Amino acid sequence: MITTEDLTKQVLAGSPRALARVITWVENSDPRAAKCLEELHPHMGHALILGLTGSPGAGKSSLTDQITHHFRKRDKTVGIVAVDPSSPFTGGALLGDRIRMNRHAGDPGVFIRSMATRGFLGGLAQTTDNVVKAMDASGKDIVIVETVGVGQDEIDIMRIADTICLILAPGYGDIIQSMKAGVMEIADIYVINKSDHAGADQLYTEVNSRILQDTQIKKSPWTPPVVKTVATEKRGIDDLVEAIGSHQCQLKESGAILEKRRERIRQQTFQMIHFALFQLMEKELAQNGRLERLVDAIIERKENPYRAMREIVDEFIHTPAAR
């Protein structure tokens, strides 16, 4: 049996097999994952983390492939985390992003991992964040995260990515209208993909006028550029990569990157504590059948959930940490 220490060493030495295994542990919330992540932590924080989000079928995977190709030509290593939804009914998932990235198979500088959301609703899986961190620690220069095809409020990518590209494509009805909230607000760069299709010019105009409105409503140090691409013909990719570079520069020069990372660490740390406590409580309450008894009592109105909650939390806080 391989120890977490050995595995971590192999990850740091660049073994794709070790990285793949650590990611599996992370996805399964295996206790060994926590050990590995702990050991990898000093090596995180170097990768540029790029988020690609947008409507289903807009071309996220095809653009991921193109961007990867671009960076590989410049000798940068790339990790890709491609997320697709799990069925809420069967728990199964069809992970179909990889098919667009096949040409990188066999390139040791590219590591692609597909992930299912496993019931998480923000456009990513709950563990995507830690998967990205493992790739970062493994030494990838760039980690690209492709979210599930999103509609409005799947914006968890903003908790992970330094630069977010929102991929739009003509032919999906009134996109701007249907994306009025949430998703439209997190874009650092707007991409109009499938510019070879009718309606691309109109979409371009609409997006630009929306950005103009935004600048009139609130002052911001960064005005998102709009880039036209045709992923299948490799058109506009240089412009897109240039826009990514400009956004990175702006983040660094303004110091916004530090603020962003600080906020992210704050949220993540709090969330981890939250989750750990939640699991402890859940185990404790389920163990001795207390939760079921409580539910019975609440149904019979002999107990109310508000009071019960206070009591349980009080009790939990005052038990020694040795539990």
Place this chain on the structure above:
Amino acid sequence: MAKKKIKIIVAKPGLDGHDRGAKLLCRIFAEAGMEVVYTGLRQTPEMIAEAALQEDADVVGLSSLSGVHNYFFPKVVKVLEEKEISDVLIVGGGIIPAEDIPELKKAGVAEIFGPGTRTDKIVQFIQENVAG
């Protein structure tokens, strides 16, 4: 902790351009609760093994309609072995004559499902044979 999800790579080695059957199988596996990575048409054994490695797959499902199984299936097993991946269950299906099956099994393919195999049998075989 929830029961571990089975992750399966479905691949079509060889040159024929028909993947309706492979895609249907993908859906069947997903309906059975598995996480299915479809790698597409015209995969080389190296590409399949690489996908299995990066995805840390439990199962590799190979589909062949064009008679390339005798070459491709053992080759996938071999490339996986070269990468020191020994804990992956490899299954095959498609148009495969019964007399080829013993050789394929000897080469390390765990099971071959010929045309007309009930899909629930395939699912069951996978569920029962994935290394815990």
